[in-house]
Amino acid sequence: MLDTSRWPIEMLDVLRAVHLDPKNVRLETADAKVEADIIEDLFVNEDALGLVEGICKIGYLTHETPVVLKRQGKYVMVEGNRRLAALKAIQNPMLVPDFQARISAHASSLPDRSTLAKVRVMVAPNQTEADQLIAAIHTGNLRKPWSPSRQAAFFQAQIDSGRDLGELLDRYPTIDVRKFVFRAHIMNLFKSVKYDDAELQDFLATKKWSRGLSTLARIYESKDFLAITGVAMNANGDVSKKISNTVFKDIATEIVRGMYEENINTRSLNSVSSPRYTQLMKELRQIVEDANEADPSVSGDPVPGPRGDISPTEASPEGAPVETGASSAEPPRSAQPIDAVSTSKSRAPAKRPAPKKKPRNLDLGQIKAPEGYPEALKSLLGEMSVVDVQKFPNGTFLMTRAVLEKSIKAFAEAKTIDIKSTGNNQNGKVQLGHALNWLLDHVKSNGPTYLIQVIEGVRTGKLVEYVNSSDSLNAINHNHHFMVDSDQAFSMWASIDSVMRYLMKP
Known part of the structure; x- marks a missing residue:
């Protein structure tokens, strides 16, 4: 049991006698060695300035004593670096x-x-006991918690130092260790992929990626994701998955690209019934189904750990199993590139290449209705994002017509413009043609000019094939002999995609 009452107390000069910790897990700059770089990092990324303001306005609160450790004859602050940075800056x-x-x-x-030139500190006897205290404070939610990436980084550092899951469970009995180990390995799993697009590879090295881990958690903790990938963690903290590394690469690419383009975020994935979540899971299932059709041997049973796989409930209180980048068939902490196929079966090429699958859903990733738009429009967009276009091309075409008209009207309404009062109506009613006429005039007057031809093409059908015109949109609604196929439905959506994106930003 940890007993800090026996730790010595010292009063140290904040400028000369105690130093910031270059190993502090808070730091965005992992290789910061110079104290000037460390203090700058804490002000830029951890709001040490806010602490300066609090100390100066309220006073230096002593209810929590910072912790130092002696390294190479010098006192280093291992708990309380923000406070020390603030105190140093005040001096x-x-x-x-x-x-x-x-x-x-x-x-x-x-x-x-x-009066703030010296700080009262406790001296930890060793790094192990200091780590136990630090973990209890920051992952036990006793005060401002670390960000998800910082929490994961702490336990990842423990794993990288050679400790296994069982040892960490014993060492930190009051903390949900499995959750943090899971998170750490998930990060490594996604980072170990060799993405074909350099922009995605670079994205995983940015702060934007690190700060988006709550978004990633909504995916990897979901039952749908676990069922699709077959990921599970055993009692040793080893992971297995039913999909090959190649298939995981495709899945990771889909998720990371969505996060990079910002159509996958905590708002769009606010529940498992949200349109974007539903669409994403459909896309991931399709990736696995396509891979299985191309070569059924690429998927296999998960590799059990020495003590057997644990259930999702045992793995995490949220009901998500703890999944990591290592499996009992692969060396832990040395992630194998995900684009490398790891089994002899998956190395065998398919006897006959499968034909490329046609897309089944419209790409509404960039179409996000603003908060002030009517719920009816948001609901329609959600339904459109999950409809199977291959099965229901005519239904999709009808919905496309409706969503275009509703979006133009919502756009005008957001600008406090009554389309009917502009003369674009028939007997006081505004239909799709009137809405397009108004939108064309609006864009001609206000820009962007690149949309003029696009709207003109949809409005008249002169610049594009007939099926991409407003006349065909009206025909699908009124002419009982008119019909379209799935390719035409996709073509229609592609022709108005830029218009729809514009309408979503009033």
Whole structure:
């Protein structure tokens, strides 16, 4: 049991006697060695300036004592780096040039800043006990928690140092270790993919990716994702999956691209019944189905761990199994590139290449109705995102007509414009043709000019084939002899895609 009451207490000079920890898991700059870089990182990425303001306005709160550790004869702050950075900056604002003026302004309100020149600290006997305290504080939610990536990074560091899951469970009994180990390995799993698009490869090295881990969690913790991939973690923390590395690469690419293009985020995946979530799971299932049809041997049973696979409920309180980038058939902590096929079966080429599958859903990834648009329109867009166009081309065509008209009207309404009052109506009623006429006039007057021909083409049918015209959209609604096939339904949507994107940004 951890007993900090026996740890020595010291009063240390904040500028000279105690140093910021270059191994601090908070740091965005993993290789920061110079203290100037560390303090700058804490101000830029961890809002140390807000702490400066709080100390100067409220006072330095002593209810939690920072923890130091002696390394190579020097005291290093292992818990309380933000506080130490703030205290150092108060004593010498020039340590953080980009924040100097603001720090000085806050510090000027202090009656005597020299009272903050020393800090009371506890001295941890060793790194292991310091780590136990740090984990209890930051992953036990006793105060401001680390971000998901920071929480995962802490336990990933433990795994990388050679500790297994069982050891971590014993070491941190009050913490949901499985959840954090799972998260850490999921990050490694996605990072180990060699993406074909360089922009996606670069994306995984950005802060935007790290800050989007709550979005990723909504995917990998879902029962649908687990069922599609067959991922499970055994009691040792080893992972198995039913899909090949090649198929996982395709799945990871679909997810990462959606996050990169920002059509997959916590808002679009706000529930398992949201249109984007439903559409994403359909896309992932299709990837697996296509791979199985091309070569049924690429998928196999998960590799059981030494003590057997655990159920999703055992793996995580959210009901998601803890999945990682390693499996009991692969060396842990040395992720194999996902684009490399790992089994002899999956290396065997298919005897006959399968024909390329036709898409089944319209791509509505970039079509997100603003908050103020009517719920009826949002609901229709959601239904369109999951409809099987191959099965229901005429239904899709009808919905395309409806969503185009409704979107133009919502766009005008958001700009407080009554289309009917502009003269575009018939007997006081505004139909699709009237809406397109108004939109064309609006774009001619306000831009963007590139949409003029697009709208003109849809409105008249002169610039494109007939099926992409408003006349065909009206025909599908009124002419009981008119019909379309799936290719024409996709073509119609493609012809108005740029218009729809414009209408979603009033």
